[in-house]
Amino acid sequence: MQDADDAPVLRHDADGVTTLTLNRPERFNALSEEVLEALAAALDALADDGEVRCVVIAARGRAFCAGHDLREMRASSEEAYYRDLFTRCGALMQAIVALPVPVIARVQGLATAAGCQLVASCDLAVAARSARFAVSGIGVGLFCSTPAVALSRDIGRKRALEMLFTGEFIDADRAHDWGLVNRVTADDALDEALGELTASICAKSAVAVRTGKGMFPRQQEMPLAEAYDFAAQVMAGNMMAEDAGEGIDAFLEKRPPRWRHR
Structure with a gap:
């Protein structure tokens, strides 16, 4: 039986705020099939929970999310497998949009490819100054088509295409300037800034x-x-x-x- 602390996604509830924490720090919180399934199930459970005022998506370790698990992906050579994987990931992003309460990304370290897509899919985002963002699939011969959907809706056509065609990283300040994140704070003040934002939302009707x-x-x-x-x-x-x-x-x-x- 899996220990709760070893679960791919951890849930914590306090004062109307539910925090879902990606829990694969040794793999930079890559969105493995197990993580996708666990996060989708957690969001589904929250959809009808009237006690929840807002949701935070966070991550353990040095990175927020490094995108899909490339080692896991390379274990298959079937197009149907990939189509199913990317469809399920897209459904997860749409579930974030459809959730009846605001969803906030708490970002530290790297947010790349589908990890950047996850940030873009959230309603709001608070980032540590050390955070870096990229849709870097182009570097391994794979255009980040599904991340492009969320990213282009967040930061616009030309900025999204620059990131998608080059795979280059942008820092937290540029992410803020481009509209990918709402607030940037010192790394050691990330939770304080996040708490201010959630408290403001929870104080409203x-x-x-x-x-x-x-x-x-x-x-x-x-x-x-x-x-x-x-x-x-x-x-x-x-x-x-x-x-x-x-x-x-x-x-x-x-x-x-x-x-x-x-």
């Missing part, structure tokens, strides 16, 4: 945060007029929530809101 998480990615894929029509419907529905009334009353009465739904 859970109804409003979940409404926004569901609405935002959907409107991005719509034409402008359709997006505004959809947004108006969502916002009108949000106004019917108790928390919206309480929040507005609290603002007008110059007092802190007392959210009905924590």
Whole structure:
């Protein structure tokens, strides 16, 4: 029987924040089949958990995630195997987007290939100043096609293509400038910066945060007029929530809101 501390993904819950920690530090937290399966199962378990306010994806060791496990991949020569592997990885990234609460990447060290894709798929990201990002498959003759999907939606066409065609690393400050991460902090202050961000989210109305998480990615894929029509419907529905009334009353009465739904 596998010891809990040896599990490929560890889960910790505290004050509405669930942290999922990649636990293959000796392999730079590469996304082996076992890790993909465990992370997908953990996200699936969180989808209907009303107590969770936000999720953090973290990693043990010197690296955040080095992408797919290349040794494991080379053990097969079947195209069907690779198609299934990349499809399952894509489903994992989509599960992050579909999760009803914000997902935050806590990044230290390297985030390469599918590891960079994982950062780009999260709603928010906080990085240590030592963090480095790359989609480096091009260096081994493999264009990072699936990471390109998330990356291009985060940092735009030309910046994404520069990373994809060269495989070169960008540092944390450039990742911040390009919009791949939200905050950069000293390595020893990473958890403090992450805690400030999660505390700010958890202090808000859970109804409003979940409404926004569901609405935002959907409107991005719509034409402008359709997006505004959809947004108006969502916002009108949000106004019917108790928390919206309480929040507005609290603002007008110059007092802190007392959210009905924590």
